[in-house]
Amino acid sequence: MEWLWDNLWLVWVGLAFVLVAVEAATVDFVFIMLGGGALAAGLAAALGAQPTAQVIIAVVVAILLIGAVRPIIKRQFTDTEASRDIGSAGLEGRTARTLETVTTTDGRVRLAGETWSARVPPGSASIEPGEEVRVLTIDGATAVVTNQPVT
Known part of the structure; x- marks a missing residue:
């Protein structure tokens, strides 16, 4: 169990991979944003942040990605004008x-x-x-x- 606490960044990266896999099935651009939050927390863990700080970083980054990046990506993928010629x-x-x-x-x-x-x-x-x-x-x-x- 001590190894897990010493390598918490690896848990965050594993969680990010799982979230990206779920995103591949849903294609709603939510789980990939949550995966981005998990990667940010993994980076914080690798830099030595406390577990509480890691969770806060994951939540804040995921909320920012969902609120700022997801609408832009959704607009790009649902733009009917761009897909008119296909x-x-x-x-x-x-x-x-x-x-x-x-x-x-x-x-x-x-x-x-x-x-x-x-x-x-x-x-x-x-x-x-x-x-x-x-x-x-x-x-x-x-x-x-x-x-x-x-x-």
Whole structure:
């Protein structure tokens, strides 16, 4: 037990690792902030601070991280403007080339280097292979395309 008190910094670092592992499962940016507090307490322990001071340092640093750093990180990861150009939303408006005749029910296009199933909007004429088309929207795994100018 004496070894544990002499190496309390190691307990804090172990606690930080556990908190980071929990953060990997939750991805809410709370446990990683608590882990930052545990690392600060571990540093204090390594520098010789008393256990009471270590706990106070862990709590204060964790509160500061949760209050100051977490909102910034949350904003970065939930910024819809920054993620607008990824995924299917990033394909809307792009041009593609038809590989097979595209009708209101079926067809294939080459879009962003990949072969996509495609269809034209209801009431539109079929598009023959080799034509350049514009993606109106992505409906599931199907690109809705047109060869008419988009206004």
